[in-house]
Amino acid sequence: MNELRRNLDLLARKGSRYLRRFALKGAMEKAWPLVGIVALLFPLGYFGYRCYEVYEAFQATATGASFSLVSVGWGLMWTVLIALLIPAAFWLLLYSLESRRYHGAKESLARAWPVVFLLAIAFPVGYCVSYLFQILGQYATVSYGFSPFLSLAVLLAVVLVVAIPVVFIGLWAFFGFSFGRIDRQTSLALFDRELGLKDRLQSADEFRVKEQATPFEQAAITDAMPHAEQALQTRLANIDIAKPAMDTIKWPLVFAAMFIFVLGLSTNGLQFETSPVELAMVWHDDHVDPNESEEDVKPPIFPDEKSTEQDVPEPDAPVAEEQKPTEMKKATEATNSESSLAESDEAQSVPQQTSESGLSASASKQNQPGQAASNIAGLGNEKQKKEEEVAQKKKPKKSDPEKENDSKEEEKDDSASGIAGGKGTGSGKQSASTEMLEQHSRSREDDFDQDVDQESDDEEDEEQEAASAAKPMLNQRKAPVDRQLTPSGVGFEENEDANGRGGPGGLKKTRGVAAMLLGVPMPDKLRSQINVGRIKVQRERSIPIPNQVQTTNSENRGQMDDSVGTFSRTELKPWMRDVAKKYFLDLRQSNNSDN
Amino acid sequence: MANQATTQVDSAVAAQAGHFKQVFHEIRAEVQKMMVGQTAVIDGVLTALLAGGHVLLEGVPGLGKTMIVRCLSEAVHLHFSRIQFTPDMMPADIQGTMVLTETTGGGHELTFQQGPLISNLILADEINRATPKTQSALLEAMQEKQVTVGSRTIHLEEPYCVMATQNPVEQEGTYPLPEAQLDRFLFKLIVGYPEEHEYADIVDRTTGSEEVEIKPVTDGKTILELRDVARAVAVPQNVKNYAVHLVMATQPESRYAPESVSKYTLLGSSPRGVQGLMLAGKVQALLNDRFAVSTDDVKTVAHGVLRHRLILNFQAQATNVTPDQLIDDILEQVKTPHAVD
Numbered sequence: 001m002n003e004l005r006r007n008l009d010l011l012a013r014k015g016s017r018y019l020r021r022f023a024l025k026g027a028m029e030k031a032w033p034l035v036g037i038v039a040l041l042f043p044l045g046y047f048g049y050r051c052y053e054v055y056e057a058f059q060a061t062a063t064g065a066s067f068s069l070v071s072v073g074w075g076l077m078w079t080v081l082i083a084l085l086i087p088a089a090f091w092l093l094l095y096s097l098e099s100r101r102y103h104g105a106k107e108s109l110a111r112a113w114p115v116v117f118l119l120a121i122a123f124p125v126g127y128c129v130s131y132l133f134q135i136l137g138q139y140a141t142v143s144y145g146f147s148p149f150l151s152l153a154v155l156l157a158v159v160l161v162v163a164i165p166v167v168f169i170g171l172w173a174f175f176g177f178s179f180g181r182i183d184r185q186t187s188l189a190l191f192d193r194e195l196g197l198k199d200r201l202q203s204a205d206e207f208r209v210k211e212q213a214t215p216f217e218q219a220a221i222t223d224a225m226p227h228a229e230q231a232l233q234t235r236l237a238n239i240d241i242a243k244p245a246m247d248t249i250k251w252p253l254v255f256a257a258m259f260i261f262v263l264g265l266s267t268n269g270l271q272f273e274t275s276p277v278e279l280a281m282v283w284h285d286d287h288v289d290p291n292e293s294e295e296d297v298k299p300p301i302f303p304d305e306k307s308t309e310q311d312v313p314e315p316d317a318p319v320a321e322e323q324k325p326t327e328m329k330k331a332t333e334a335t336n337s338e339s340s341l342a343e344s345d346e347a348q349s350v351p352q353q354t355s356e357s358g359l360s361a362s363a364s365k366q367n368q369p370g371q372a373a374s375n376i377a378g379l380g381n382e383k384q385k386k387e388e389e390v391a392q393k394k395k396p397k398k399s400d401p402e403k404e405n406d407s408k409e410e411e412k413d414d415s416a417s418g419i420a421g422g423k424g425t426g427s428g429k430q431s432a433s434t435e436m437l438e439q440h441s442r443s444r445e446d447d448f449d450q451d452v453d454q455e456s457d458d459e460e461d462e463e464q465e466a467a468s469a470a471k472p473m474l475n476q477r478k479a480p481v482d483r484q485l486t487p488s489g490v491g492f493e494e495n496e497d498a499n500g501r502g503g504p505g506g507l508k509k510t511r512g513v514a515a516m517l518l519g520v521p522m523p524d525k526l527r528s529q530i531n532v533g534r535i536k537v538q539r540e541r542s543i544p545i546p547n548q549v550q551t552t553n554s555e556n557r558g559q560m561d562d563s564v565g566t567f568s569r570t571e572l573k574p575w576m577r578d579v580a581k582k583y584f585l586d587l588r589q590s591n592n593s594d595n
Numbered sequence: 596m597a598n599q600a601t602t603q604v605d606s607a608v609a610a611q612a613g614h615f616k617q618v619f620h621e622i623r624a625e626v627q628k629m630m631v632g633q634t635a636v637i638d639g640v641l642t643a644l645l646a647g648g649h650v651l652l653e654g655v656p657g658l659g660k661t662m663i664v665r666c667l668s669e670a671v672h673l674h675f676s677r678i679q680f681t682p683d684m685m686p687a688d689i690q691g692t693m694v695l696t697e698t699t700g701g702g703h704e705l706t707f708q709q710g711p712l713i714s715n716l717i718l719a720d721e722i723n724r725a726t727p728k729t730q731s732a733l734l735e736a737m738q739e740k741q742v743t744v745g746s747r748t749i750h751l752e753e754p755y756c757v758m759a760t761q762n763p764v765e766q767e768g769t770y771p772l773p774e775a776q777l778d779r780f781l782f783k784l785i786v787g788y789p790e791e792h793e794y795a796d797i798v799d800r801t802t803g804s805e806e807v808e809i810k811p812v813t814d815g816k817t818i819l820e821l822r823d824v825a826r827a828v829a830v831p832q833n834v835k836n837y838a839v840h841l842v843m844a845t846q847p848e849s850r851y852a853p854e855s856v857s858k859y860t861l862l863g864s865s866p867r868g869v870q871g872l873m874l875a876g877k878v879q880a881l882l883n884d885r886f887a888v889s890t891d892d893v894k895t896v897a898h899g900v901l902r903h904r905l906i907l908n909f910q911a912q913a914t915n916v917t918p919d920q921l922i923d924d925i926l927e928q929v930k931t932p933h934a935v936d
Contacts, residue, residue, distance in 0.1 A: 183933060185833065185932070185933040186933040188933075189931075189932075189933040189934065198883070198885060198889035198891055198892075199831060199833070199834065199887070199889035199890060199891075200885070200887070200889075202831060202833060202933065203829065203831040203834075203887040203889070206831050206832060206833075207829060207831070207887070214827065214829060215605075215607065215608045215827070216608055216827050216828050216829040216886045216887065217829040217886075217887070218605060218608070219605045219608040219609060219612075219886040220829050220885070220886040220887040222605045223885065223886055539909070541908070572909075580909060580912065583913075584912060588764075
């Protein structure tokens with residue numbers, strides 16, 4: 001008995017010493033969420049700072065400052081490296097050192113493969129991101145460089161991501177090792193588990209201190225003796241005591257941090273794509289000649305401006321002036337090709353009015369097309385547009401063959417005078433971009449359905465009429481389109497759209513009350529319901545509601561005359577049981593039939 | 596001197612434990628003369644018999660549920676009665692009733708005719724085909740080991756064990772067992788299909804000309820002695836705590852209940868579940884040459900003891916969640932005491 005007690009004491013101390021070593025491991029496990037949270041907070045804060053920085057840089061462009069997109073990308077890349085790689089490498093180092101004690105180097109590395117994978121992909125991803133911004137920067141003819149925020153970022157990363165967890169882990173491990181108490185049973189359970197003793201050591205240690213041990217308890221103590229001696233010879237270094245600290249709950253923190261970075265990158269990318277005004281400002285800042293006077297600055301012609309510079313060609317304009325648009329302009333033309341192409345037709349037929357577009361002059365001088373610039377220019381052209389609309393309304397309506405002839409003639413005129421006048425070149429020659437525009441426009445016209453064109457023409461006519469508030473002549477009014485195949489009304493002009501479909505085109509229009517009516521009367525075969533319809537039954541689980549009663553001693557408690565509480569569990573009614581029963585029977589029958 | 600006395604006590608206990616294990620294996624060997632495979636079911640039935648509990652066998656027809664119980668009755672040499680439950684059966688049909696009999700003098704008198712419930716081993720075949728009224732006649736017999744008919748109370752002879760079978764497939768014309776009766780079964784054992792290599796032995800033993808003879812290897816007195824031995828097995832405090840935690844984990848909204856239990860369980864196990872875990876765990880400890888129950892013993896018997904004590908709600912039935920899945924979740928979530936991880 002004494003020998004068993006001595007052996008169990010030795011085992012308890014041995015196990016306790018071994019378990020206290022895991023104070024560092026426990027501290028790491030406790031600190032891992034902290035590392036994740038800190039790693040998440042830092043990129044969050046930096047992302048917010050970068051957004052503010054981008055906003056301020058954009059605001060500064062109004063005063064002539066340059067705006068570098070690439071610095072944003074470099075800053076974000078360095079943030080990725082700092083905020084993710086440093087804690088990952090830090091954690092991997094500690095984990096490998098700790099887990100090698102009881103897993104071996106090979107297995108500890110195998111279990112740490114996610115971190116290794118993260119390290120492996122972080123650098124290529126960071127490089128790709130930086131390279132992407134480098135390409136964008138070259139394309140936008142802006143210089144790239146490191147963010148001035150870099151030094152501060154490094155400082156914050158070191159302090160927040162590394163120092164705080166290190167201090168936390170150190171304090172936790174110190175106090176855990178110094179003041180931690182390992183339960184004796186826990187120490188013995190360590191050996192029971194390692195040697196597969198089925199709680200023999202724990203049971204013997206419990207039964208040993210009993211004064212009146214039963215025969216089976218005494219037998220259990222005797223049974224544990226050889227196992228205790230065997231346990232003393234066991235090296236606990238091989239015990240697989242705990243799983244690694246790679247808890248799946250903590251992984252989303254890392255992915256959340258990565259997602260925020262991706263979000264930040266995409267935000268900057270969107271700024272580049274949708275804010276060509278910024279690019280115009282950048283180009284302006286890089287290429288403006290300080291000696292050039294405002295009178296020398298000639299406004300560019302955007303395709304969406306209703307100007308017809310082709311009517312007033314400028315033979316003195318230098319050829320370099322035509323080729324002045326940079327690569328950035330081409331890129332922006334590509335991004336805005338849809339809007340430009342859509343508006344190019346209007347730009348060709350609009351008379352030249354540029355005197356009022358003062359704001360557009362400075363922007364168009366740089367030959368920077370874009371939606372934002374065109375909007376600015378459009379502010380000055382509103383009056384011009386109205387006049388054009390009035391002029392169009394005053395034109396008599398022509399038949400389709402006449403329209404086609406006119407449109408062909410206009411195209412010829414445009415090609416002769418050069419639509420490029422609308423693009424701001426000011427020369428009679430047709431530039432390559434103008435040819436592309438025309439080809440694209442023609443192909444697009446061929447691709448569009450004829451009905452859609454007619455409908456858009458009608459809508460434009462309606463808008464013009466509404467804008468001019470001019471009342472058309474009665475004999476020029478179209479007959480209202482109805483569902484009859486013949487034109488209705490007397491004295492009206494024959495309506496070619498009266499095809500019984502509520503308008504032109506093969507498709508039946510769905511607007512208007514007429515479209516909602518059946519063309520052919522049909523008997524109503526929908527049977528009515530005698531009740532309100534289906535009744536939805538929803539079962540909810542109810543929780544027993546306890547009554548608040550005062551505690552009294554049992555001897556002082558008299559006869560209870562109050563209910564002890566209500567248990568509001570809803571019993572299934574017979575029909576509900578039948579429904580459930582029938583459901584499962586059908587389910588089983590269907591499964592059997594499937595099998 | 597003390598060491599010598601201790602050695603004598605230990606050797607006596609070791610002899611009892613050895614005898615327990617020997618009888619257990621002898622009975623199992625006899626049953627396996629007829630039964631092919633189903634070792635886990637046979638062990639579960641024997642465990643319930645030696646722990647003093649009742650068994651509910653569930654399985655599709657033709658898997659040998661009735662055969663197991665019949666072979667066991669022949670191997671144990673106990674009074675055996677079989678009750679084929681039918682929907683028109685009444686409580687008096689199984690408990691017994693007063694009948695008018697003719698005396699030797701030509702007179703008539705009312706005498707008590709014992710029902711098949713008054714026996715040692717009861718095979719309640721297809722118990723779910725009887726009405727709840729008849730099923731309820733088993734409650735007193737299973738728990739109190741007595742039968743009350745009118746003013747007469749009959750104490751049933753020990754060992755008393757009810758082994759019921761039910762078919763989970765044919766639900767038409769059946770009556771699910773009430774929770775009160777389910778709770779009285781120590782084990783609910785699922786009888787599954789045999790393995791592929793076992794089919795040849797089944798064919799040989801059941802379709803050959805050679806008859807299998809099962810000899811009684813023990814009797815009721817020995818069974819009672821073995822029950823005492825099983826109850827004497829020591830239980831450490833950490834094992835008690837673990838069993839309590841497991842049972843509490845089956846109760847929804849308890850502190851140990853996993854989320855799945857709270858979501859899919861209507862009722863959890865009663866304290867009878869802890870009793871069943873302890874008794875069955877003691878038998879397992881003896882079979883594993885130990886004198887104290889371990890947490891592994893409790894884990895081994897957890898499914899059989901707890902699966903019929905978990906009453907699932909409608910959501911669980913609709914999503915095909917089984918009690919065994921919930922018990923697996925419980926065993927995974929509830930940590931053993933003094934666990935280092």
